[in-house]
Amino acid sequence: MNVFVVGIGLIGGSFVKDIKAKLPQVTVYGIDSNPEHLEEALTLRLIDVKSSYDDLHLADFVMVSIPVDVVLKELPIILDKVNDECVVCDAGSTKELVCATLDDHPKRRNFLACHPIAGTEFSGPSAAVSGLYSNKTNIICEVEKTAFKLQEKALGIFQILGMRIRYMNPKAHDKHIAYVSHLSHISSFMLGKTVIEKEKNERDIFDMAGSGFESTVRLAKSSPAMWTPIFEQNKENVVETLEEYIQNLLDFKELLLKEDYKGIYDEMNNTNRIKSILRGIPINKK
Amino acid sequence: MNVFVVGIGLIGGSFVKDIKAKLPQVTVYGIDSNPEHLEEALTLRLIDVKSSYDDLHLADFVMVSIPVDVVLKELPIILDKVNDECVVCDAGSTKELVCATLDDHPKRRNFLACHPIAGTEFSGPSAAVSGLYSNKTNIICEVEKTAFKLQEKALGIFQILGMRIRYMNPKAHDKHIAYVSHLSHISSFMLGKTVIEKEKNERDIFDMAGSGFESTVRLAKSSPAMWTPIFEQNKENVVETLEEYIQNLLDFKELLLKEDYKGIYDEMNNTNRIKSILRGIPINKK
Numbered sequence: 001m002n003v004f005v006v007g008i009g010l011i012g013g014s015f016v017k018d019i020k021a022k023l024p025q026v027t028v029y030g031i032d033s034n035p036e037h038l039e040e041a042l043t044l045r046l047i048d049v050k051s052s053y054d055d056l057h058l059a060d061f062v063m064v065s066i067p068v069d070v071v072l073k074e075l076p077i078i079l080d081k082v083n084d085e086c087v088v089c090d091a092g093s094t095k096e097l098v099c100a101t102l103d104d105h106p107k108r109r110n111f112l113a114c115h116p117i118a119g120t121e122f123s124g125p126s127a128a129v130s131g132l133y134s135n136k137t138n139i140i141c142e143v144e145k146t147a148f149k150l151q152e153k154a155l156g157i158f159q160i161l162g163m164r165i166r167y168m169n170p171k172a173h174d175k176h177i178a179y180v181s182h183l184s185h186i187s188s189f190m191l192g193k194t195v196i197e198k199e200k201n202e203r204d205i206f207d208m209a210g211s212g213f214e215s216t217v218r219l220a221k222s223s224p225a226m227w228t229p230i231f232e233q234n235k236e237n238v239v240e241t242l243e244e245y246i247q248n249l250l251d252f253k254e255l256l257l258k259e260d261y262k263g264i265y266d267e268m269n270n271t272n273r274i275k276s277i278l279r280g281i282p283i284n285k286k
Numbered sequence: 287m288n289v290f291v292v293g294i295g296l297i298g299g300s301f302v303k304d305i306k307a308k309l310p311q312v313t314v315y316g317i318d319s320n321p322e323h324l325e326e327a328l329t330l331r332l333i334d335v336k337s338s339y340d341d342l343h344l345a346d347f348v349m350v351s352i353p354v355d356v357v358l359k360e361l362p363i364i365l366d367k368v369n370d371e372c373v374v375c376d377a378g379s380t381k382e383l384v385c386a387t388l389d390d391h392p393k394r395r396n397f398l399a400c401h402p403i404a405g406t407e408f409s410g411p412s413a414a415v416s417g418l419y420s421n422k423t424n425i426i427c428e429v430e431k432t433a434f435k436l437q438e439k440a441l442g443i444f445q446i447l448g449m450r451i452r453y454m455n456p457k458a459h460d461k462h463i464a465y466v467s468h469l470s471h472i473s474s475f476m477l478g479k480t481v482i483e484k485e486k487n488e489r490d491i492f493d494m495a496g497s498g499f500e501s502t503v504r505l506a507k508s509s510p511a512m513w514t515p516i517f518e519q520n521k522e523n524v525v526e527t528l529e530e531y532i533q534n535l536l537d538f539k540e541l542l543l544k545e546d547y548k549g550i551y552d553e554m555n556n557t558n559r560i561k562s563i564l565r566g567i568p569i570n571k572k
Contacts, residue, residue, distance in 0.1 A: 117496040137493050166493050179481045180495040184502040189553065190534040191473050192560040194527065195465045197534075205563050207423050207452050209466040210403040214564055216470040218501045221561045224554035228547050235542055241480065242539045246532055248476040248483075253528045256521055261514050267475065268510035274478040275507045277491050278500055 004029045004051065004059040006078065008041040010119060011091050012065035013128025016046050018161050021130065029055060041125040056081035061089075061157060068092040069229035072101050079107040087150035089114045093177060094233040095141045095170035103145075112154050113141040115173065116163065117181075121221040134162035139177075141170045178237035183245060185219045185227060186238070192220035290315045290337065290345040292364065294327040296405060297377050298351035299414025302332050304447050307416065315341060327411040342367035347375075347443060354378040355515035358387050365393040373436035375400045379463060380519040381427045381456040389431075398440050399427040401459065402449065403467075407507040420448035425463075427456045464523035469531060471505045471513060472524070478506035 003019055005012040008030045016028045030047030032038040041047045056062070059082055064075060071092050078088055079102070089112045092098060099113050118136040120127065138158050143151060158165060168176075195217070199205045205213075231238055255263040289305055291298040294316045302314045316333030318324040327333045342348070345368055350361060357378050364374055365388070375398045378384055385399050404422040406413065424444050429437060444451060454462075481503070485491045491499075517524055541549040 117494060119496065119498070121498075136496070139494065164493075176485070176494050179484050180491055180499045183480065184477065184499045186535070186538060187473055187477050188502050189557050190531060190538055191470065192557040193534050193553065194469065194531045196557065196560065196563070198465050198527075198530065199462070205466055207450075208403060208425065208462050209564075210405065210422070212405070212407075212505050213466045213470045215501050215504045216474050217560055217564065219498050220554075220557050221564070222554070224551045224558065227554060228551045231542060231550060232545070232547050235545070239539060239542055241484075242535060242542075244484065245476060245480045246535050246539070248479050249472070249528060249532050249535070252472060252476055253525060253532070256517060256525055256528075259518075259521075261518050264517060265510045265514045267479065268506075268508070268513060271475050271478040271482065271506050272510065274482065274503055277482070278495075278503065278507070 001026045001060045002029060002058050003027070004031060004056065004062040005047065006031045006062060006064045006074065007066035007070075008032045008037055008046060008125050009065065010123050010127040010129075010132075011116070012063055013041060013044075013046045013125045014118075014130070014132035015063050015065065015091075015116075015161070017128050017130055018133060019157070020045070020048075022160050029059070037125050044125055044128070046125055046128055053077065053081055056086075057083055059083070059086045061087055061153065063089055063091065065091045067226050067229050068094050068098070068233055071098055075102060075111070076105055079105055079110055082107070082110055084110070085150075086110060087112055087146070087154045089154055091116055093181065093230045095139075095168075095173045097233045099142050099170040108145055109147040110150060112143070112146045112151065113170065114154075115139040115141075115177070121218055123223045123226065131162075133158075136163055137166050138163040139166050139168050139173055141168055141173055143167055174234050175237050178234055178241045182230060182234060182238050183241040185222060186231075186242060187245065188217050188219035189222075192217040287312045287346045288315060288344050289313070290317060290342065290348040291333065292317045292348060292350045292360065293352035293356075294318045294323055294332060294411050295351065296409050296413040296415075296418075297402070298349055299327060299330075299332045299411045300404075300416070300418035301349050301351065301377075301402075301447070303414050303416055304419060305443070306331070306334075308446050315345070323411050330411055330414070332411055332414055339363065339367055342372075343369055345369070345372045347373055347439065349375055349377065351377045353512050353515050354380050354384065354519055357384055361388060361397070362391055365391055365396055368393070368396055370396070371436075372396060373398055373432070373440045375440055377402055379467065379516045381425075381454075381459045383519045385428050385456040394431055395433040396436060398429070398432045398437060399456065400440075401425040401427075401463070407504055409509045409512065417448075419444075422449055423452050424449040425452050425454055425459055427454055427459055429453055460520050461523050464520055464527045468516060468520060468524050469527040471508060472517075472528060473531065474503050474505035475508075478503040 003026050005016050028047045029049045029051035030041050038050050116138045118132050289312050291302050314333045315335045315337035316327050324336050402424045404418050
């Protein structure tokens with residue numbers, strides 16, 4: 001089997017790392033607009049062959065793991081070049097626009113819209129890790145628009161990587177993911193900004209910050225090139241989550257100003273049940 | 287040496303766990319208003335003896351690790367009862383009010399105002415872990431008000447636990463810690479609240495949330511009983527950090543509404559340097 005990965009960074013690199021470990025008979029072809037990343041992926045043995053779109057007719061499976069704005073331009077071209085038995089998956093954090101863009105594509109049946117809920121705040125081929133997808137959720141949208149045999153082929157691979165599958169429509173995906181992923185990134189980036197702005201002498205942050213701060217600003221290390229187009233494509237949902245978040249912060253500030261400490265206790269106590277919710281989330285041990 | 291711990295939860299429990307491991311000749315006396323916690327601490331061998339204030343005259347070192355509102359009531363009583371050679375340390379996340387409260391105490395020289403920057407989101411004796419204080423910063427305030435020999439005694443113990451010492455005045459401590467600790471807790475609690483409110487069907491959070499969300503809401507598991515009085519005592523600084531944070535979130539929302547994606551990219555890119563700052567923070571491996 002020939003597996004192609006278009007965009008060989010954290011997501012694509014971790015994907016083929018596990019494929020190569022679990023399916024040694026597979027040949028992995030890498031395609032990347034950055035020749036250094038491609039070379040690095042070869043050196044790291046994430047891929048077997050440096051490749052280009054000219055070879056795509058050889059592909060049985062294509063994983064497209066590139067920023068969501070580039071996906072919109074590249075996926076139609078990739079689909080044009082693959083054979084009828086090939087399934088092409090994306091891994092983007094927004095699903096509505098990519099599904100709409102490909103809706104009329106003559107090879108729509110070869111595309112499976114995916115969002116594996118997995119990642120770290122790092123990027124590039126060297127960030128690839130084994131087992132990134134194990135026990136993680138893969139959200140698949142508009143599954144009925146993909147040819148049945150090609151769904152089967154993709155699901156077989158996801159099963160080998162240990163992923164749980166969940167089906168959603170693209171609109172619901174983008175709405176929910178704004179809450180549980182996109183908003184977290186903004187809260188983290190703005191927290192980092194607030195502290196950096198205030199603590200001009202960065203030595204002070206270094207010395208006084210603990211693991212709690214590190215945890216809440218971890219996502220502020222994420223790639224702007226990846227995240228800007230996500231926020232662009234999911235603007236409406238993200239603005240809605242931001243407004244609710246800001247309102248909750250304003251309410252908390254109001255409780256403080258009114259010295260309503262019973263109210264503050266209750267706010268935190270009610271939110272403590274996040275404990276039982278989080279117990280279900282598989283965590284990356286890094 | 288007789289070490290007393292008043293409040294045998296995560297902070298006090300982890301403290302004496304390391305003391306007992308590194309200084310086996312020490313006898314650890316536990317005092318707690320919750321008899322179940324005290325019994326649990328004995329079973330877990332965090333303490334050697336269940337004790338009370340009546341024994342405090344025997345103490346060489348007292349670690350007071352109780353919520354910052356209770357500290358204000360209990361520390362004067364504890365100081366009244368200790369002998370002249372005993373040093374009493376607190377571990378609270380606010381320093382201005384406790385220092386002001388004890389300023390005129392006849393035994394002020396026996397008190398060392400401390401804030402070890404260490405902890406997890408868990409609480410109670412069972413949350414105590416080994417090595418919690420290793421390579422962590424301990425901020426000491428108004429060191430000049432503590433008797434020199436008693437400073438030395440406390441610093442000796444902190445050194446054995448592997449802590450770095452940093453001296454600050456209480457006002458500066460409370461201002462900076464609002465940024466690098468207290469604000470993180472509010473951002474995390476309100477993020478948790480926003481998502482829980484929206485996702486009434488909690489199964490959806492469970493399935494779609496990844497490790498990024500887990501990281502940003504981790505602190506929302508923290509104890510309301512511990513955090514309410516911290517926010518109360520540090521109200522002014524906390525309100526200031528909250529206002530700046532909310533303003534940054536509003537600015538980000540404005541960039542989104544204006545579709546200024548260059549601006550959004552730049553915001554994230556500028557904040558990415560948090561990477562190099564965070565590299566210096568020792569993380570709890572749990």
